[in-house]
Amino acid sequence: MRRPAPSPRARADRRGFSLIEVMVALVILSVIALGVNLGTARFTRTIADSTLRTRAQALADAQIAMARSWPTYSTLGNLAGAPYNAGVTGLTRSTAVAVDTTGGRNVRRVTVTVRSVVSGALNPDVVRSITIAAP
Numbered sequence: 001m002r003r004p005a006p007s008p009r010a011r012a013d014r015r016g017f018s019l020i021e022v023m024v025a026l027v028i029l030s031v032i033a034l035g036v037n038l039g040t041a042r043f044t045r046t047i048a049d050s051t052l053r054t055r056a057q058a059l060a061d062a063q064i065a066m067a068r069s070w071p072t073y074s075t076l077g078n079l080a081g082a083p084y085n086a087g088v089t090g091l092t093r094s095t096a097v098a099v100d101t102t103g104g105r106n107v108r109r110v111t112v113t114v115r116s117v118v119s120g121a122l123n124p125d126v127v128r129s130i131t132i133a134a135p
Helices: 008-013 019-069 073-081
Strands: 091-100 107-116 126-132
Touching: 019 073, 019 091, 019 107, 019 126, 073 091, 073 107
Parallel strands: none
Antiparallel strands: 091 107, 107 126
């Protein structure tokens, strides 16, 4: 049994979307756009944090490499007084040289700490240490 064909007026009434359907579609689209925006902001923050940490690690490693290249204890003492590698904007570096004579040893421990100028931007601080037995 066949249904009768709808009248031309009934077909005209079903064309397009209702206001409710359009509003639901807009709400769904807005939620998706907000999610994409938040994800992008989080991704950008992660990249910025990673870049800052990489720069801080490179700065600390350069100072440790400088300590390795200095042949005597007297020159290591000078390393703590001033940074001999180029600085990086937004980061501060401190170098400490400590004498360790425990157990009959006579070695120096060089510790480099790199901090961010902006509080909390680099958490935790980057710390590199090396123990050197020089003549």
